[in-house]
Amino acid sequence: MEDGPGWIRQAEADGRLVVSAGGAWTVAGAAALEQAVAALAPGPAGQVRFDLSALERVDTAGVFLLRAAARRYEETGADVALEGIAAQMRPLFELVAGNEGREPPEAPRSNPLTAVVERLGRSTVAGVRELTALVGFVGEVTLTAARISWRPRRFRIVSLTNQIERAGLNAIPIILLMTFLIGIVIAYQGAVQLRRLGFEILTIDMLAITMLRELGVLLTAIMIAGRSGSAFTAEIGTMKVNEEIAAMQALGLDPVEILVLPRIIALVIALPILTVFADVIGLLGGAAMAVVSMDMNTTQFMVRLGEAATLPHFIVGLVKAPAFAVIIGVVGCYEGLRVSGGADSVGVMTTRAVVLSIFLVIVADAVFSIMFAAMGV
Amino acid sequence: MAGEAVIRIRGLRNQFGRQVVHDGLDLDVLRGEVLGVVGGSGSGKSVLMLTILGLNRPSAGAVELLGVDVLRGDAEARAAAQTRCGVLFQDGALFSSLTVTENVQAPMREHLRLPAPLMDELAALKIAMVGLPPDAGPKYPGELSGGMRKRAGLARALSLDPEVVFLDEPTAGLDPIGAAGFDELIRDLQRSLGLTVVMVTHDLDSLAAICDRIAVLVDKKVRVGTMADHMRDRHPWIQEYFHGPRARAAFAAADMASGEGS
Structure with missing residues (x-):
């Protein structure tokens, strides 16, 4: 009708x-x-x-x-x-x-200038609080880890292997592809610049040092922060929304022990291994580019690479991997546990976890550089 | 009550893998009635609701909603029929990134072009109609209690003044006082707005208090009748459902209430 x-x-x-x-x-x-x-x-x-x-x-x-x-x-x-x-x-x-006629109460209007100051103050206080809470969380995780090491049978080995598979094994293809391409880029850019100085051969030194000391581990850590750190936050955050975390606590189960620790340890194991893969494939990508674009045969390249890619460079890069893994794991799990309310909070916290963990990884990398420079390695 | 059927289901069959949920199910929902849908766990109450709304494609059968063939009708007619329906999901299913007012306005924004002040006033009206205080409007769903979220969900379901309203377990998770209040609200709104209500519920008090007819899902089919019809049914599940201790208490309360009223 x-x-x-x-x-x-x-x-x-x-x-x-x-x-x-x-x-x-x-x-x-x-x-x-x-x-x-x-x-x-x-x-x-x-x-x-x-x-x-x-x-x-x-x-x-x-x-x-x-x-x-x-x-x-x-x-x-x-x-x-x-x-x-x-x-x-x-x-x-x-x-x-x-x-009808029941208008919602007007929100109190504030001066835009004072509002800016207020927002600045609020975000500063919130930032400081978040940082102290993060330090507290690191302490909590450390204590739990210490407790577990007294009674290793309590440790969730199945959860650990599952996490290693997801964060480590499944990440191998993308890590290989990424570092191979970066190796090509560095070799090409280096060769073009150094050729003008007549030191084209030093391209190999540059490739070996940047790849082994910095880029191999840094790129892998950034990729894992985006891939696994965000997954940690989203998983734990969704569990928080569904009250699964509260249910665990009510049953006397410790979420840090069951959810957080296996994830962090899985990253500590997986990230160095991924870094080794990244280093090797990065050098391989550089080698491919060098052989194609420079007048150099494979044997020459290998000899020069053997001189440039020394064990100390490799160790300096690899040492950083567990530290980066702890940063990514702690931040990812911490932001996940901070989720409150609904689905939008999961999204906000996931973004924050990725940004914060990448930022902290780069800060840590700078600290390492200073440290190694002081030590003379 | 006019005898016109707003929902007409014939020969409905729903199958998931090897599990048959509905088989040869016929159901008519009449204009202006409150139909309660009950059934054991896994009997397909929610699937039935999703099928009527066109959100689940059945294996066989015909579903007609407000004169439109939900399965074979053209997309435009189906969309038009859908805007004449409102749905209250369990626990509200409010959009958590929007305030209550924005949730209520979401269907208006999508389907109509209304000036913003008018939408604000209409949203305030709907929020008041479901018995929420005015200051609930600017709040986010996360800041509301479970009962308030249900009321806000109902306000959103009523946003476009639908003819048919589907309610999925509207009183689940509410305290008895809140549940009775929600029943009363549904009854009042149904009468004032001339709604047809399809209500999946396990709340025997709601069934006794506000449902005109009850559809019981048993043996992959549906048996529709008044409370008195079902009381006489010999089917064992229906016997147990309507003659259990909880049922007796609920019906005794309903009898007392109607006795006082007359």
Whole structure:
């Protein structure tokens, strides 16, 4: 059944104003009806009769607009009567009359300048609090790890292997592809620049040192932060939303022991292994590029590489891997446990975990560089 | 009550792998009635609701919603029929990144072009209609209690003034006072707005208090009747359901309430 569109008009009869409305007054036509109501011209004060007997269909939006129309006449001091409402529409009019006009309380307006200062203060305090809480969390994890090492049988070995598979084994293809490409890029860029100085052969030294000391481990850590750190936050955060964490605690199970520790240890094991893969494939990518673009055969390259890629460089890179793994694991799990509320909080915390862990990994890398420089390695 | 069927299901068959949930199920929902849907766990109550809404494709059968063939009708007609339906999911299923007001306005924004002040006023009206305080509007779902989330979900379901409203376990998880209040709210709104209500519920108090007819899902089919019809049914599951100790208490309470009313 199709009803005609809603209409409203006013006419004068016996010195009285009669406003009649009819058709369908529903939310579907609400925009046009609101304009029609706004176009009414409330006359001088007196008696106004609303004739609603031609209404075919109304819903809450329609009733709301009809009552808004009536209010416009009332504001001019007129005495308004709504008449001709069909019996089956009466409950709807009563329902709307009982519930309308309850505006939500206005949010307190603040000075934009003080608001900026307030936001700055709030975010500073929140940042400091987050950092201290993170330190507290590191302490908690350390204590749990110490407790576990007293009773190693409590350790969740199945969970650990599962996590190593997901964070380590499954990450191998992408790590290999990425570092191979980076190896190519470094070798090519280095060769182009060093050729102008006549030291093209030093490309191999540059490749070996950057790859082994810095890029192999750093790129792997960044990839794992994006891949596994975010997964940790999302998994643990979703469990928090589903009250699974609370259920664990209620059953006397320690979430740090069951969820956090296996994940961190899995990364500590997986990241160095991935770094070794990354180093080897990175050098391989560089070698491929060098052989193709430089006038050098494979044997020459290998001899030079053997001289440049010394064990200390390799060790310096590898030593950093467990430290980066701890940073990624701790931050990922910590942000996951901080999830509160609903799905949007999981998203916010996951973003924050990735950004924070990559940032902290780079900070740690800088600290390592300074340390190694001081030690003279 | 007009005899017009707003939902007409014929020969419905739902099968997941080898598990047959519905087989040869027929059901009519009449305009203006409150139909309660009950059944044991796994009897396909939620699947039935999703099928009517066109969110689940059945293996066989025909489903007609407000005169539109949900399975074979053209997409535009189906979408139009869907906007004439409102759904209250269990626990509200509110969009957690939007405030209550924005949740209520979400269907309006999607389907209609209304000026913002009018949408604000309509949302405030809907929020008041479901019995929420005005200051609930700017809050996020995470800040509300379970009962308030259900009311907010109902306000969103009523956003476009639907003709048919589906409620999935509306009183589950509410305390008895809250549940009775929610029943009353549904009954009042159903009468004032002329709604047709399909309600999946296990709350015997709700069944006794507000349902005109009850559809019982047994043996992959549905048996529809009034409470009195089901009381006489010899089917063992129905016997146990409507004659158990909890059922007796609920019906005694309903009888007392109607006795006082008359």
